[in-house]
Amino acid sequence: MEKFVVTGEVQLNGTIRVGGAKNAALPIMAATLLCSGVSVIHDVPCLSDINAMQEIMRLLGAKITWEGRTLVIDTTAIHKNEVPEHLMREMRASVFLMGPLLGRFHKVRLSYPGGCAIGHRPIDLHLKALEKMGTVVKEKFGYIDAEAASLSGGEIYLDFPSVGATENAMMAAVLAEGVTIICNAAREPEIYDLQSFLNKMGAKVSGAGTDTIRIDGVRRLKPAEHTIICDRIQAGTYLIAGAISRGDVVVENVVPEHLFSVIDKLEEIGAVLEVGTRSIRVRSRELRGVDIKTLPHPGFATDLQAPILSLLTIAKGTSIVTETIFENRFKHVDELMRMGAKIKVEGRTAVIRGVSKLTGSAVTAPDLRAGGALVLAALAAEGTTEIEQIYHIDRGYENLEENLRNLGAQIARVKSV
Numbered sequence: 001m002e003k004f005v006v007t008g009e010v011q012l013n014g015t016i017r018v019g020g021a022k023n024a025a026l027p028i029m030a031a032t033l034l035c036s037g038v039s040v041i042h043d044v045p046c047l048s049d050i051n052a053m054q055e056i057m058r059l060l061g062a063k064i065t066w067e068g069r070t071l072v073i074d075t076t077a078i079h080k081n082e083v084p085e086h087l088m089r090e091m092r093a094s095v096f097l098m099g100p101l102l103g104r105f106h107k108v109r110l111s112y113p114g115g116c117a118i119g120h121r122p123i124d125l126h127l128k129a130l131e132k133m134g135t136v137v138k139e140k141f142g143y144i145d146a147e148a149a150s151l152s153g154g155e156i157y158l159d160f161p162s163v164g165a166t167e168n169a170m171m172a173a174v175l176a177e178g179v180t181i182i183c184n185a186a187r188e189p190e191i192y193d194l195q196s197f198l199n200k201m202g203a204k205v206s207g208a209g210t211d212t213i214r215i216d217g218v219r220r221l222k223p224a225e226h227t228i229i230c231d232r233i234q235a236g237t238y239l240i241a242g243a244i245s246r247g248d249v250v251v252e253n254v255v256p257e258h259l260f261s262v263i264d265k266l267e268e269i270g271a272v273l274e275v276g277t278r279s280i281r282v283r284s285r286e287l288r289g290v291d292i293k294t295l296p297h298p299g300f301a302t303d304l305q306a307p308i309l310s311l312l313t314i315a316k317g318t319s320i321v322t323e324t325i326f327e328n329r330f331k332h333v334d335e336l337m338r339m340g341a342k343i344k345v346e347g348r349t350a351v352i353r354g355v356s357k358l359t360g361s362a363v364t365a366p367d368l369r370a371g372g373a374l375v376l377a378a379l380a381a382e383g384t385t386e387i388e389q390i391y392h393i394d395r396g397y398e399n400l401e402e403n404l405r406n407l408g409a410q411i412a413r414v415k416s417v
Ligand SMILES: CC(=O)N[C@H]1[C@@H](OP(=O)(O)OP(=O)(O)OC[C@H]2O[C@@H](n3ccc(=O)[nH]c3=O)[C@H](O)[C@@H]2O)O[C@H](CO)[C@@H](O)[C@@H]1O
Pocket: 023, 026, 092, 093, 119, 120, 121, 122, 123, 124, 125, 126, 127, 160, 161, 162, 163, 164, 165, 186, 302, 303, 325, 326, 327
């Protein structure tokens, strides 16, 4: 086990370049399974979730090699359409294998996925979408058997614009007969990236980025080459790092339109932002409290709720943060309170009374973004903070300590007893 040791109160200065998005790379890796051949995916982040996905795909028969930040995936020898439970449990994204394997083999067997413990996280919408395409789903002994003699297009209404269900439905529908319409689809940028990749494979998908996606089924797909979009959540986290340290940070390789809600809230908090075509500069001195509500894209991303909450702990006045996506995503609050934050949680709302200073303390990362939030708090805190269970952070933040050190932060990864 490892932990981060952070000595705070250092202003961050400099430039950081973010890489490809985990949440785009994972479904796109799964999508390569839709056909036989060699796909090439550029700017894949080096993260433990990506490694976990590779492990599963290798078990299914894929040959995967890294060339720098490029992943070369050969799906010619896929011979399995069954994923064992212990591998499914490793991450939420394992559920993305369902759509592609069903599309290619008309049959798949897997169990419930794992992932960050941030709420109940059912997969009923994924299954409902697949059933609408003619799949028969049977659940027994913790396993899900999904089978479709032939997948056929259908009209799918999602009760909630679930990112994963939208992606799974898209991947199953590309090889289905006829037209599939996904209504109330998720509009996250990662959905658009998946559409781009599927279309490069020869699929006919349109509408990603809106709430209605149309898929005209095709008979055959071919392998494709693609570059993953940049990670808006890591980018947002580094912007908050600049603001919380009262520094001057430029985040490069970003698509500002993906970050509108964060840019808007940081400005409301009092940070000064300069938005370029592919970069954003953040500076801050005085911070004031604001209200934030997480929503599906283009609303404020739930994955940035914990990081921005850290910033609000030292903003003047009272802030109210409402988490509407996941019912259990305030686990960072208790840890932040150990650092001197004043926060009260009632149901899905956190009321934060800004304090002038946080103090270094021993804390534990309860999940990925909550872990990121603790690193941010530690950057601003007086003294030294030790953050345990950083394997959560390694799921989604690439080279976090190195990137922060390059900006001047005092952060070290050390062995934990
Ligand atoms: C790998 C990946 O891309 N993960 C992201 C994805 O997760 P994920 O795809 O799991 O998130 P969803 O958009 O599906 O979940 C949103 C909400 O819908 C509910 N729901 C979802 C599916 C379902 O079948 N039934 C159901 O009720 C969930 O419990 C949750 O309350 O989107 C989330 C919301 O932006 C992000 O926080 C995650 O980082």
